[in-house]
Amino acid sequence: MEKLICEIEALIYASEYGITPAEIKQVMETVMEKSLEEHEIHSILAEIERRYQQEDRVMELRMVNSAYQFLTKPRYYATINQLQAHRAKKKLSQAALETLAIIAYRQPITKLEIEQIRGVNCDYSVQRLLEKELIVIAGKSESVGRPILYGTSNLFMDHFGLNSVADLPKLKEIVAESNTIGEATN
Structure with a gap:
């Protein structure tokens, strides 16, 4: 045994x-x-x-x-975090992190939809995320032109310690109240 x-x-x-x-x-x-x-x-x-x-x-x-x-x-x-800090070349840019977050929360999603949310071209970020195997091609949309759909990969799940997309923090848990626009009504 x-x-x-x-x-x-x-x-x-x-x-x-x-x-x-x-x-x-x-x-x-x-x-x-x-x-x-x-x-x-x-x-x-x-x-x-x-x-x-x-x-x-x-x-x-x-x-x-x-x-x-x-x-x-x-x-x-904390010790391992120091090692990761020294491996800067493996870090994702702010643009890539934003793109990854959009894909994680809105998957499956097309590149055009990502660009509409971010307001800028995301070709490079999507390509880098595919190269790092954090996202995968999840199929093709049924809309005009049948654009490619993107979703998170198993490596993404492993890297962030998630069992499923449902384990992602809820957006209301992340966004601080100080970031809201307007006044609260009682």
Whole structure:
């Protein structure tokens, strides 16, 4: 049993974006040449999760976007944040962040709709987001000319630790009252 736990732990660790229990089952059945029950996979995942809850571990096993992956524990975020600050070339511009936010909240959305919201051309931002695999082409619109529709990718979900788009903060939680126009009526 310990060998199986180590094999699955290695799979999770080596998986670039996370791995689903179904993928774990498929790989392990190929390696072991015998069938595994779903409950066995889940009990092994629970054991791995328990082991990584110990104080001396810097990572924990988490399920994000229906897949398991190792993530750094929150108490180390400040240290990791410093590393990220030094990797400026991977940062998104303000324009790209705005475009990404519009896509996340309004998906599926066309480039024209994004440009109407932002008020400027967004060709470059959309291209950069596609290159960084934070957005994907989600199909074509039924409107005239059948423009491309954009949506967020699994990498976007992984990067922001979301299981679904419903986990995005509600806009009213983000916008401060001081940013409103006009006077409140009682």
